[in-house]
Amino acid sequence: MLQLFFLSLSLVAGPAIYASETSIEAKKRLLQNLKKLSLKDLGQVQFYNPEATSAARKTQKLLDTPAALFVISQEDIRRAGITNIAEALRLAPGVQVAHINANTWAISARGLNGLASSKLLVMIDGRTVYTPISARVSWQLQDLLIEDIERIEIIRGPGASLWGANALNGIINIITKAPQQTQDDLVTTYLGTGEEQAILGVRHGGKMKNGHYRVYGKVYKHDNFVVRLDQQNNWLMKRGGFRADINLTGRDNLTVQGDIYDGFNKQNLFFSGNEPPITNSHSFVSGLNLLTRWKRKLTNGDFILQSYYDWVESDQTMLYKEQVGTYDLDFQHRWQTNDRQEFLWGLGFRYVHDDFEKHSTSFVSFAPKKREYKTFSGFVQAEFILQPAVWKFILGSKFEHNDYVGFEYQPSTRLLWTPHDKQSFWAAVSRAVRTPSRYDEDSEVRVQMGDFGMNALGNRDFQSEVLIAYELGYRLTPSHNFFLDLSLFYNDYEKLRTIEPIGFQPPSTLLTTYGNQMTGEVYGLEMAAQWQVSNDWRLMATYTYTDVQLHLLPTSQSVIGEVEEGDTPHHQATLRSVLDLPQNMEFDTALYYVDNVPNQHTPNYTRFDVRLGWQAQKDFNFSLGARNLFDSQHPEFGIGLEGNVQIPDEVRRAFYMQMNYRF
Known part of the structure; x- marks a missing residue:
């Protein structure tokens, strides 16, 4: 443990300790210290100072990052008994995760949550899964073999200066393992009740000339929640995929990966007024994606060229059928001029095409039925080491031109101060935008409340938030x-x-449209603490306070008002315990508290999860667990006045058994 102590100091202090040494000598000394550590000690170093790439478009340590960054590791996911990406986000401070029904989540960072939360950019290995159609993330579609996730990087706050529009309240990037880390064959099974009913996953990893690859397949079946009507809301997804990493030359690496999926979910549609709800509405969905990434190492930096295509086809039987294709091209170049200056710049292009076919019973339509839109972008960022190991200054901006509103700029400036090798301060000021979506500009929603109706029309003059x-x-x-x-x-x-x-509109229909007639302030505090109590016991805690204040402009006559103030809980907290027991046993617990959500008519709740794991053999592990152990059921999000049309249900107590076998 003494070695771990000195290595931790070296990772925090870095150049301050080795100020008299050259950069090469410092790296050699650090490498020698790493070689002396056990695997367990190495894991603790990574635990306290993990690496991440999303905050700066390059790999750097948490302690060197002037941003509100939190990293969820594969070990965190496994020890918390997590089985899907959406639920893993509960582990992070500043992120509100509300499970509406079995197949739907409302997820946002730093407030302003909703069924169609529009201010959170989500990526999987750099591929954007935020849809420009409705300005949201369809979380039920974002799935992987959970064991193949290396880490989830969560940035609370804007990241638009590097990643572009729609990265307002935060960025989530799910990073998968390199194929050379998954060379074993894997069979994972999960049986449960209350949430997931069954999960079956298989993976094969292998070598090829100058590289490694893996292929996987997965079936995911989710149980019904406690429902308020005679209905079902279960869902089933089948998916498969691959990834190959190839060493083209000593400095060139190529990654090719893709996924294909197909499934369905059931849900209820709720209409205001006297219209009866539609129960057991089916939504069928399928899609595929293909991504390639070429990275070349340069003498004083590197460049990355990435391209992907994403196709989604969804048939919501009571609403509409949609087909959306996205092609994205992204280039970045990192150039380090000397030990104190580094420049990063890049260019991007995105093309989206869609097709909406209205069903006869639908109350939602789009005009025109088909549309194409393009985005051109560029960014530049400069990083200056003002004083080695003490001051770092970052200045940059993203520039975009899109077919919705034209030109946008999104600058950011950040400062990191490390006055001591055991502490650091950082500050940032940023500008970001949420560009209009197809829904904002081209939709028409018709709601009938007895003899009175309301039609909400899209607005081609809608501006960026x-x-x-x-x-x-x-x-x-x-x-x-x-x-x-x-x-x-x-x-x-x-x-x-x-x-x-x-x-x-005679005889009794009110016509409305989307406007930009509201301002607001959101402020808060986020805390994360981690304590290694002993060699075998670790505690982790998070706390979040958020306050939302919204104000209609004097020119507004909004029919809803500032009700979204009440969509965010003031207080959230988690407390996790990870304990290693004799005989290769593990005992893990997690306590979650979420304050009430007034506008959603949702009371506060406390959730307690427990897991008992056993590494029976080197290649076989087994676990039993329970979620929401002390409460048979509770709601997490309700029917807000801002227009949710899905009937919320209640999260059930769940029990599960999981087995993983590697060979």
């Missing part, structure tokens, strides 16, 4: 077994979406 974010952060490592991360933020929003009346 704008955020100016102010952030402060502090990180402390007073000893080798404790880590504390604090973040304060103040978000100032302009041009938020409202629903404005525009006229009256």
Whole structure:
């Protein structure tokens, strides 16, 4: 443990300790220290100072990152008994995860959550899964073989200066393992009740000339929730995929990966007023994606060229059938001029085409039925080491031109101060935008409430929502077994979406359209702490406070008002315990608290999860677990006044058994 202590200090202090040495000598000395550590000690080093790529488009340590970054590791996912990506996000501070029904989540960072949360950019290995159609993420479609996830990087706050529009409140990037890390064959099985009913996953990893590959297949079946009507909301997804990493030359690497999936889910559609709900509405979905990434190492940096195509086809039997294709091309070049200066720049192009076919009973339609839109972008960022191991300054901006509103700029400036080898401070000011979606501009939604009706029409003059974010952060490592991360933020929003009346259609239908007639402020505190109590016992805690204040402009006549203030809980907290027992046993617990959500008529709730694991053999492990152990059922999100049309259900107590076999 003494070796771990000195290595942790070296990772935090870095150049301060080796200021008199050359960069090469410092790296050699650090490498020698790493070689002396056990595998368990190495795991603790990574636990306190994990690597991530999303905050800076390059690999760097958490303690060198002037952003509100949190990393969920594969070990965190396994020990928490997590079986899908959406639920894994509960482990992070500042992220609100609300399970609406068996196949639907409302997820956002730093407030303003909703069924169609529009301000969170989500990627899988750099491929965007945020849809420009409805400005949301369809979480039931975002799945992988959970054992193939290396880590989930979560940035609370804007990342638009590097990643572009729609990265307002945060960025989530799911990073999968390199194929050379998954060379074994794997069979994983899961049986449960209350949430997932069954999961079966298989994976094969192998070598090829100058590289490695893996292929996988998975079937995922989710149980019904506690429902408020005589209905079903279960869902089933089948998927498969591959990834291959090839060493083309000593400095060129090529990655090719893809996925294909097919499935269905059931849901209820709720209509305001006297219209009866539609129960057991089916939604059939299928899709595929293919991504290639070429990376070349240069003398003083590297460049990456990435391209992907994503296709989704969905048939919502009571609404519409949609087909959406996205082609994306992205280039970035990192150039380090000397030990104190580094420049990063890049270019991008995105082309989206869609086709909507309205069903006869649908109350939602799009005009035109087909549309194409393009986005051209570029970014530049400069990083300056003002004083080695003490001051770092970052300045950059993203520039975009899209077919919705034209030109957008999204600058950011960040400062990192490390006055001592055990603590650091950072500050940031950023501008980000949420560009209009197809839904904002081209949709028509018709709601009938008895003799009275309301039609909400898209608005081709709808503007981008704008955020100016102010952030402060502090990180402390007073000893080798404790880590504390604090973040304060103040978000100032302009041009938020409202629903404005525009006229009256005889005999009794109110016409409305989307406007930008609201401003707002969201501020809060986020905390994450990790404590290695002993060699075999680790505690992790998070706490989040968020307050949302919205204000209609004097020119607004919004038919809804500022009700979205009540879509965010003021307080959230988690406490996790990870304990290694004799005989290769593991005992893990997790306690989650979420405050009430007034606008969704959802009371506060406490959830307790427990897991008992056993590494029976080197290649075989077995676990039993329970979720929501102390509560038979509870709601997490309700029917808000801003227009949710899905009937919420209640999360059930769940029990499960899981087995993994590697050979």
